[in-house]
Amino acid sequence: MTTLTNRPTSRWERFRDSYLLYSFKRDLIAQVSLLVFIVLVAAAVLAPWLAPMDPYDLTQIDILASELPPFWVDGSDPTYLMGTDAQGRDLLSTILYGARVSLIIGFGAVAMQAALGVCFGLLAGYLGGRVDAFLMRLADIQLSFSTLMVAIVVGALFKAIFGGGTFSDYAVPLLVLIIGLAEWPQYARTVRASVLAEKGKEYVDAARVMGLPSRRIMFRHILPNTLSPIFVISTVQVANAIISEAALSFLGLGMPETQPSLGSLIKSGFDYLQSGSWWITLIPGLVLVILVLVINLLGDWLRDVLNPRLYKG
């Protein structure tokens, strides 16, 4: 609101005094997790400047330098710190670019899930009756297909109709769409449950008595009071979406080899695992595990702080 005067505490001051910050200062795991997460995200975002070479640029790739081991193994080349993959791409650079793709898909898919799930959950919870029954049955049906199955069918159809080349061009938005569509019921159910609890409170009745339109009551009054569980499941869902993308890529239905995500890197190295080039799979795998682990640990901490009684999603 613009007309506020005499604000007793600024937003920063309120945050400084909040329980959120207090418990964060007391939780070593959360601090380390956040640090690692920020480092990983920063490295991924700044990949074009940090990475020694551009894995998307074919002119920088030397096929003769393929399958070089990382620096601590005999026969390594000091130019390639983490070694190279089967096509001669610098593994460190590829991992940085790959983490960027994984994070974009993870956050994009969660933004999509949240947008859909929050709207449907609010409508179902607030309007109730037939709208509720319809949307929740839709959610049940959606949940009875696994994410992977939906993704496989949609991805395969898209590839068959538009061809592999088009698929490569639109792989990122398509994966965001698929993972986003497949997982919205998680949000819808959580939001609906919170809305049902909030709807019975008198401030909602007061807003109705005032004559406010339903849309404003839903988004301005109820939604801000259901944010805690939304934050908590968001962390879990980001980790889930990254895993889903990795799994899809591993199955060959995700990111193409030319612009690899962590998942497709793991897959591309898998063929060389038996021949001794373990690093192509293992190092991106380790990065993926650490990324998902810190997100989950942060989510755990956030759940404990915001809503101790919430079911572990």
Next chain:
Amino acid sequence: MNSTATSPAPDATQPLLALRGLEKRFSLSGDFLEQLQFKGGKLVRHQEHVHAINGVDLDIQRGEALCVVGESGCGKSTVARTVMGLITPSAGEVHYAGQRIDDLSTRQLLPYRRRMQMIFQNPYASLNPRMTIQQTLEEPIRLHHPDWTAQRIKDKVGDVMQSVGIDPDWGARYGHEFSGGQRQRIAIARALAVDPEFIVADEPISALDVSIQAQVLNLLMEAQQRHNLTYLFITHDLAVVEHFGTRVAVMYLGRVCEVAPTATLFARPRHPYTQALMSAIPRLEDDRPQHIRLEGEVPTPVHLPSGCVFHGRCPHAERRCREEVPTLIATDDGGQVACHAVEEGRIG
């Protein structure tokens, strides 16, 4: 419709609010599939309802404070919420200033929302925890006066806050930073912000400390005098009724059994249930040691008794009481009572 909504005919004899045969049933049986049952080898649809209110007739005159009393579960709050349109009645009509309002759409109701407001029971739940007091109070003004400037809205908010005894400088604070009494003042300010003429107060002081109750009650009476308000005041505290009410309506099991001016009702209750209720008020000098002890329990509102709902516990019940539903009839001292025994002159 618009002309009647914005400029009501100032008819002194017309009640401001009139309830006609108001009924509300709540289903207990869930959705259609849950209602299906096997009985005697046949699939039948079985529905059960709670009869929260069944056939309430009430008139509220301009400028009065009508108190509705009754024990828990007698439908007091349901009446309040139905009047405000929070619940749609199963049957019956609500008339406001001569205009039927229970079948209007949300948009059509908007002009009435400005004229009738509500104060809730629990001040800890009636303020949105994520909004500052300033935002909470600005919202109804902004909605009902979209043409007002920001400064005018701000001035108005300052005025109403001052009028309920809250420092306007506290507007940037959140509801949880206030005590229960202060919150209820803010809730009253929110109701007064749009300058209503009619306020429904659903047990507005029962969640407060006894020491705060009197303050809030005085605030409500002060507001009534200053703005010439009409109240529908739901309570179960008879001391408050005696202090506050112009007239009293006594409810039992979803029906009004007696309506009378406050002094008359306290001096000479007519309905057997009202008599029992009055005799249960604890007094310091108890010159009436003979409390009327009612037998049994309040029947469940799922299976209503036939005839008069009170007949099972009434010491004066006869065959007619078990068969025929009594209607409100005028008494000689300005009240109305729904009782066959009073009508027949069997009891005074």
